[in-house]
Amino acid sequence: MGAEPVLAVEGLRVTFPAPGGAAVRAVDGLDLAVAAGETVGIVGESGSGKSAAMLAVMGLLPGRARVGGSVRFRGEELLGRPEKELRRLRGGKLAMVFQDPGSSLNPVLTVGRQIAEAVRAHQGGSRGDARRRAVELLAAVGVPSPATAVDRHPHELSGGMRQRVLIATAVANDPEVLILDEATTALDVTVQAQVLELVASIQARTGCAVLLVSHDLGVVAGLADRVAVVYAGRVVEHGPVDDVLGAPVHPYTRALLDCLPRATAGPRVRLTPIAGQPPSPAALPAGCPFHPRCPAAVTGPGGPCDARVPAPVAVAPGHEAACHFVAPASRDRRGAGAAP
Amino acid sequence: MGGAAPLLVARDLVKEYRRAAGGWGGRRRTTVHAVSGVSFAVARGSTLAVVGESGCGKTTTARMVARLERPTAGTVELGGVDVWAAGGDALRALRRRVGVVFQDPYGSLDPRMTVGEIVAEPLRVQRRCRRGGRERVQELLTLVGLDAEHGARHPHEFSGGQRQRIAIARALACEPDLLVLDEPVSALDASVRAGVLNLLADLRDALGLTYLFISHDLAVVRQIADRVAVMYLGRIVEEGTVDDVYARPAHPYTHALLSAAPEPDPRRERARRRVVLEGDVPSPETPPPGCRFHTRCPLAQEVCAREVPPLHGDGGRRVACHFPLEPGETLARRADALGRAIALGGGRGARDGGAAAGGTVAGDAGPGR
Numbered sequence: 001m002g003a004e005p006v007l008a009v010e011g012l013r014v015t016f017p018a019p020g021g022a023a024v025r026a027v028d029g030l031d032l033a034v035a036a037g038e039t040v041g042i043v044g045e046s047g048s049g050k051s052a053a054m055l056a057v058m059g060l061l062p063g064r065a066r067v068g069g070s071v072r073f074r075g076e077e078l079l080g081r082p083e084k085e086l087r088r089l090r091g092g093k094l095a096m097v098f099q100d101p102g103s104s105l106n107p108v109l110t111v112g113r114q115i116a117e118a119v120r121a122h123q124g125g126s127r128g129d130a131r132r133r134a135v136e137l138l139a140a141v142g143v144p145s146p147a148t149a150v151d152r153h154p155h156e157l158s159g160g161m162r163q164r165v166l167i168a169t170a171v172a173n174d175p176e177v178l179i180l181d182e183a184t185t186a187l188d189v190t191v192q193a194q195v196l197e198l199v200a201s202i203q204a205r206t207g208c209a210v211l212l213v214s215h216d217l218g219v220v221a222g223l224a225d226r227v228a229v230v231y232a233g234r235v236v237e238h239g240p241v242d243d244v245l246g247a248p249v250h251p252y253t254r255a256l257l258d259c260l261p262r263a264t265a266g267p268r269v270r271l272t273p274i275a276g277q278p279p280s281p282a283a284l285p286a287g288c289p290f291h292p293r294c295p296a297a298v299t300g301p302g303g304p305c306d307a308r309v310p311a312p313v314a315v316a317p318g319h320e321a322a323c324h325f326v327a328p329a330s331r332d333r334r335g336a337g338a339a340p
Numbered sequence: 341m342g343g344a345a346p347l348l349v350a351r352d353l354v355k356e357y358r359r360a361a362g363g364w365g366g367r368r369r370t371t372v373h374a375v376s377g378v379s380f381a382v383a384r385g386s387t388l389a390v391v392g393e394s395g396c397g398k399t400t401t402a403r404m405v406a407r408l409e410r411p412t413a414g415t416v417e418l419g420g421v422d423v424w425a426a427g428g429d430a431l432r433a434l435r436r437r438v439g440v441v442f443q444d445p446y447g448s449l450d451p452r453m454t455v456g457e458i459v460a461e462p463l464r465v466q467r468r469c470r471r472g473g474r475e476r477v478q479e480l481l482t483l484v485g486l487d488a489e490h491g492a493r494h495p496h497e498f499s500g501g502q503r504q505r506i507a508i509a510r511a512l513a514c515e516p517d518l519l520v521l522d523e524p525v526s527a528l529d530a531s532v533r534a535g536v537l538n539l540l541a542d543l544r545d546a547l548g549l550t551y552l553f554i555s556h557d558l559a560v561v562r563q564i565a566d567r568v569a570v571m572y573l574g575r576i577v578e579e580g581t582v583d584d585v586y587a588r589p590a591h592p593y594t595h596a597l598l599s600a601a602p603e604p605d606p607r608r609e610r611a612r613r614r615v616v617l618e619g620d621v622p623s624p625e626t627p628p629p630g631c632r633f634h635t636r637c638p639l640a641q642e643v644c645a646r647e648v649p650p651l652h653g654d655g656g657r658r659v660a661c662h663f664p665l666e667p668g669e670t671l672a673r674r675a676d677a678l679g680r681a682i683a684l685g686g687g688r689g690a691r692d693g694g695a696a697a698g699g700t701v702a703g704d705a706g707p708g709r
Contacts, residue, residue, distance in 0.1 A: 045529040045530065045531060046529055144619070158620045158621075159394075160620055161620065188393035188394055188556065188621075189393070189556070189558070189597065189600040189601055189602075190393065190596060190597060190600045190616075190617045191393075191620070192600065192602075193599075193600040193614055193616050193617075194616055194617070197616055197683075215529070215530070216602060217604035218601070218602025218603050218604045218609070219602050220604075221602065221603065221604045221605060221606040221608075221609045222602055222606075222609040222610070222612075224606075241606040242606050242607060245604055245605065245606050246605070246606060246607065255531070256530060256531065257604060259530055259531050259533070259534035260530055260534075260559070260604055261534075261537065261559040261560055261562060261563035262559055262562065262603060262604075263557075263558040263559035263562055263586075263598065263601040263603060264558075264562075264586065264598060264601065264603060265603055265605060265608060268562060268563060270538060270541075271534035271535075271537055271538055271563065272534065273531060273532065273533075273534035273535035273538065274531035274532075274534075277499050277501075277532070278529070278531070
């Protein structure tokens with residue numbers, strides 16, 4: 001993307017101290033950038049570190065977590081900023097929606113109070129104004145009869161409606177970056193479709209940058225402009241969505257696509273599972289973190305895979321993969337490309 | 341369903357829960373209509389998937405088949421024996437013939453038992469230890485792709501996928517004819533899920549098993565099942581072979597459900613016109629009269645609110661709709677013909693193009709109304 005990124009994450013590391021002095025490396029040098037109006041999908045399996053990375057961006061990790069690297073919002077470093085300044089950004093210019101709409105809302109407050117709280121924390125104003133704004137926001141996210149819904153408690157709403165309330169809270173202060181962390185995972189597919197449409201329409205209207213964290217490649221395929229595939233705390237492949245999901249080059253991305261059953265397209269073929277388990281962040285393998293499961297790994301004397309961490313290689317404009325056996329881009333490699 | 345008698349037959353299954361409403365000690369009672377007249381048959385050696393969204397009654401149906409939940413009405417027959425009327429030796433024999441695998445491999449295995457004890461428990465309960473307890477356990481663990489020596493370990497030493505394999509081994513211990521699988525791969529990551537799905541297919545073919553497979557995931561269903569029954573709010577709305585139903589959905593709900601299932605193919609996703617259903621699934625405490633889908637159906641007519649559409653058709657394909665779609669007809673085209681607006685979405689393509697007919701995609705108030 002040519003545009004200056006709104007949010008740029010470089011070499012992000014998150015480690016948690018573990019008993020016995022060892023460290024759990026949840027995020028291990030993650031790079032990521034998102035521009036205004038752009039949607040970047042972040043995909044990976046459980047434990048890959050994608051959520052920990054987003055919490056680090058928001059400054060929401062517990063105090064015992066050690067965070068390193070750089071997170072810049074509009075060119076300004078966020079890591080190490082005082083909590084007071086971060087609090088002004090969070091829920092304001094940087095907003096996040098979490099997976100579980102059941103536990104993200106306070107059960108004893110009406111949803112209107114909770115949205116109004118976000119409005120007043122950042123914009124001030126009277127309770128009445130904030131309440132009117134809450135009704136507007138509920139209407140904007142498609143909650144039916146917003147004037148009555150505003151006085152409801154979370155348990156009176158369905159999962160899909162609660163997720164809309166959380167999105168309303170997140171967009172209350174016109175964020176420039178909206179992070180959705182598995183925000184539709186707990187929802188049924190027809191409701192997920194509604195919420196994804198809502199996100200797309202909010203982005204079309206406000207031009208915010210969206211980080212869409214999901215384990216579901218299908219969700220990302222439909223909404224993202226670019227995709228980053230995360231494995232063991234680092235990005236192993238990223239690029240335009242058509243390249244990464246349509247012509248993946250990293251063995252992990254390929255393997256991930258090969259093990260997915262398809263609902264509508266293509267023949268029914270036997271699935272190819274990936275051997276073994278994702279590595280534990282407490283005991284990351286040496287070299288390429290994927291090498292113990294990689295069908296193409298060359299290890300042992302002379303083999304690079306268990307010796308060195310592969311550096312990202314550009315295979316096409318804006319498309320990079322971190323694998324020892326990926327060839328750099330040559331002029332004639334692709335014709336009609338997926339240049340954004 | 342072919343010539344042979346089906347192994348499993350469910351007839352007019354109904355499950356209603358009575359519960360107190362209006363707070364603690366409330367006098368008012370309401371009825372939750374979890375399952376409202378579900379019938380199906382599963383041929384020996386085949387897999388019927390029951391698919392639907394939360395609260396549609398698919399799990400309750402599975403539990404009635406597995407004899408974990410007594411139906412309010414209706415019958416379940418396994419090999420011609422009425423599961424809920426059987427008692428004594430007949431019941432003991434029946435229990436041996438049905439194995440169950442649950443969704444959560446963390447909750448369904450006792451953390452204090454060794455894997456060997458877990459897998460051997462059904463054998464012990466069924467007093468079939470004479471088939472060499474320890475040997476049989478090792479055989480079962482090998483069968484599901486685990487190490488025979490893992491029997492001495494505890495569940496916490498295993499990953500989610502391995503735990504689900506342990507649960508499958510336990511379900512197979514008494515050599516059942518039928519496995520009731522309730523969302524068996526939903527809690528697993530994609531790379532691990534593929535292995536468990538392959539294992540289930542292999543076991544079915546090798547042991548001649550019959551599966552009742554409950555799932556919310558249309559892709560998983562397409563991978564494992566021969567036939568599929570789509571449930572909505574306690575009723576089957578459509579049933580047929582997976583290939584037929586997926587290629588030519590006749591019920592508007594099936595069509596919407598299939599169109600909402602995301603695929604990891606960006607070009608396809610953008611080209612796709614997804615039907616975005618309005619609103620939420622109504623409460624099973626107050627299901628709508630007539631066709632239960634009519635409140636959200638873009639094709640609903642006046643009769644739909646009045647008369648319950650029967651599940652029509654022979655064994656090949658059954659549909660419960662007053663106005664089923666013709667083969668190849670899309671919901672959008674039919675809605676167009678009726679002069680109805682229908683919310684259509686898609687990925688970026690729809691947004692960039694911005695011109696989905698009648699769509700609310702590029703609108704500024706979101707898809708809700």
